[in-house]
């Protein structure tokens with residue numbers, strides 16, 4: 001069954017119809033892309049799907065009470081550091097969940113690191129570039145572990161590497177049987193990830209067709225986290241075969257390694273007495 005059903009939805013602002021007679025099912029295990037010209041109603045449709053805008057007519061039905069996460073097309077430039085903002089978002093969320101502050105702080109770090117944002121320190125979001133702000137916007141949505149992800153222009157402002165990672169995360173969410181809906185003008189990424197493409201025009205559905213996602217290879221790096229037998233040795237560690245990135249905090253170390261070389265790295269680490277904490281595909285979710 002669909003996670004959200006829209007049945008003959010209309011949305012009107014004053015006398016202007018923005019959505020007209022929209023009937024649409026958003027299903028689990030599927031990535032749905034909404035495409036269409038500027039002003040065609042994509043953002044409005046997404047907000048109706050997420051339950052943030054009430055329709056003027058028609059019915060929206062949810063299957064159960066799924067956790068829904070929404071990322072708007074841009075975040076305001078707030079006077080918060082990303083950690084302050086994300087902590088605030090998860091604090092609000094935790095009211096209804098079982099995850100504690102330590103665990104959610106760890107998850108925040110996990111996402112910041114993956115997006116190369118761990119080093120932003122005291123820099124406030126008001127001074128962020130468009131792409132940096134977009135990464136925080138996406139993190140706040142993924143942090144909720146949603147069953148329904150509603151993302152407005154998620155690829156906007158992202159560089160190639162970040163966009164690839166996002167595509168991997170969307171696929172990982174889908175593999176967990178989550179439902180994903182994105183509005184996007186980025187044709188290449190839409191055809192890369194979408195199982196289904198719904199085109200809007202003048203607030204109406206003009207076409208709704210299946211798509212065949214995925215010609216691009218997934219991120220081929222793995223992330224190995226481990227406890228080293230002793231501190232230090234950063235230069236030497238970074239030069240180990242296949243290691244593209246090395247970070248350490250005391251004895252705790254993180255290697256980003258080419259998948260083809262990861263077994264070899266693991267063997268070398270074990271031989272020198274390290275204990276392995278985790279091995280993950282770079283595009284996995286926590």
Ligand SMILES: Nc1ncnc2c1ncn2[C@@H]1O[C@H](COP(=O)(O)OP(=O)(O)OP(=O)(O)O)[C@@H](O)[C@H]1O
Nearest residue numbers: 013018036037038039040041042043044045073183
């Ligand atoms: N709160 C609002 N009040 C009045 N009109 C609105 C409101 N929100 C959206 N609209 C109007 O609804 C229409 C559709 O806007 P929407 O943002 O949904 O389009 P879109 O397809 O997402 O556009 P874009 O590709 O430019 O982001 C536009 O004409 C817009 O002016």
